[in-house]
Each structure stands twice: as C-alpha cells, then as structure tokens.
Amino acid sequence: ESVYDQPFSDILAAEVFTPSGMSSAGVQQPPPSGGYDGPPIVMHLASGYNGAPGARQEAMPKMYVIPGAGGLYATAADVGAFARALFSGELLSPASRAEMVRLPPGSEKGYALGIVVVGRDEERFFRHDGGTNGYVSWLQHFPANRTTVVILSNYGFAPIRDLAAAVVAAVAGPPRASATEKDPR
Numbered sequence: 561e562s563v564y565d566q567p568f569s570d571i572l573a574a575e576v577f578t579p580s581g582m583s584s585a586g587v588q589q590p591p592p593s594g595g596y597d598g599p600p601i602v603m604h605l606a607s608g609y610n611g612a613p614g615a616r617q618e619a620m621p622k623m624y625v626i627p628g629a630g631g632l633y634a635t636a637a638d639v640g641a642f643a644r645a646l647f648s649g650e651l652l653s654p655a656s657r658a659e660m661v662r663l664p665p666g667s668e669k670g671y672a673l674g675i676v677v678v679g680r681d682e683e684r685f686f687r688h689d690g691g692t693n694g695y696v697s698w699l700q701h702f703p704a705n706r707t708t709v710v711i712l713s714n715y716g717f718a719p720i721r722d723l724a725a726a727v728v729a730a731v732a733g734p735p736r737a738s739a740t741e742k743d744p745r
Contacts, residue, residue, distance in 0.1 A: 572632070580645035585634035588624045605633055606714040608694020619694025619716060631692075636710045643701050643708040647686070661686060689720060698724040707731055 564571050569587035577585045588602065608619035623631035634642070645651045652660065660673045669678045676687045687700040698711040698720050709727050711720060 576642070576651065577638075579650060580638075581641040582634060582638040585632065585638045585642075588621070588631040588633060590624045602633060608692075608714045608716060610694050610716040612717055613715075616715070616717075621693040621695070623692055634712075636712050639697070639699055639710045639712065640708050643699060643710070647701055647703060647706075647708075689724070691716060691720075696720045700724065700728060 561568055561571070569589070572585075572587060576582070584604070586602070591601070608621055609616040610619050611617040625631075647657070649657065660675060661677050663670045663672055663677050668680055670676070674688070678685055678687070682704045684704075685700060685702045687698070689696070689698045691697065694714060694716045696713050696716060696718050698709065700709040701707070709724065709731060711723050711727060713720065713723075
C-alpha cells in the first residue's frame with residue numbers, strides 16, 4: 561500500500577485478479593460501521609464452518625483484519641485461472657518464476673518462495689494448501705501435463721489432504737508418497 565499508494569484490494573485487483581481472469585475473487589472488507597460485528601457479507605460466498613462432521617459450528621471469519629493472510633476469497637475457477645496465469649508467465653517474468661520455485665542445490669523437495677516444490681525435471685510439481693476460520697484449500701500444479709488440481713471447502717474440518725490425494729490420483733495418476741504429505745516448512 562505504501563509503494564503503490566493504493567489500498568491492498570485495489571493492488572491485487574489490478575496486478576493479480578484482473579490479469580489472471582479471476583472474475584469472482586476479492587479481498588474481505590470490514591463491515592460498515594453501525595454496530596454490526598458479524599462477518600462481512602460477501603455476495604455468493606459460502607458460509608464457513610468449524611467443529612466436526614455432525615457437530616458443525618458456523619465460523620465467524622473476520623479476516624479483513626489481516627488481509628494478506630487469509631482475507632482473500634475466490635472460486636475454484638478463479639484459483640485455477642490464477643495458477644494458469646502464474647505458471648504460464650502472465651504474472652511473473654521467467655526469471656521471477658524460476659526464483660519462486662528454486663530449491664537449494666541437490667534438494668528435491670522444499671518450501672520455496674511461497675510454494676512447495678516437489679521433484680525434479682518432468683516429475684516436478686508445485687502445491688500449496690491453507691485455511692482460515694471455517695475454510696480449507698488445496699492447489700497442486702503439474703507443469704509436465706499442465707494439470708492443476710484445486711480443492712476448496714467451506715468446512716474447516718474437511719480432510720483436505722485425503723481429498724487432494726484422491727483427486728490427484730484420479731487426474732494425474734497415482735501420486736508419489738510426497739504428493740500430499742505435510743509441507744516441509
């Protein structure tokens with residue numbers, strides 16, 4: 561915001577969402593003043609839930625407090641569009657993209673600059689998972705066959721790694737053991 565002299569949401573819209581074709585993505589904004597203290601209302605955003613299957617509790621995310629760490633919302637199509645733009649060179653220069661996925665010499669797995677990198681050459685893939693109050697997500701990209709897996713859930717207790725393993729096996733073949741294990745960071 562200091563460098564651009566604009567709000568974070570405007571910067572993301574101009575530099576990431578629009579160039580990527582992310583038509584439904586946005587940054588959660590604080591609710592209007594006037595006494596309402598619940599989660600902000602975002603059109604078409606699914607309510608998030610915590611708890612456990614059969615004992616769910618509605619989440620009250622107030623991620624506008626820390627917008628860069630969970631305050632974004634997007635559809636699966638938006639996340640797929642972001643991955644396509646990121647890995648096709650539309651968002652980053654080739655040098656920046658190479659730096660983003662660079663691991664130390666001899667490493668075949670690790671957390672690079674904001675993304676988990678697993679493997680070398682044709683076997684290499686990239687992924688990131690995450691979550692916030694009432695929501696979990698998974699993104700995995702296989703550059704060799706330009707396949708991207710996106711899983712979003714509004715159940716904070718969803719077994720995201722198990723879901724990812726099943727989807728990855730269905731679309732990209734049986735994963736190696738490291739395809740869905742815990743992040744090395």
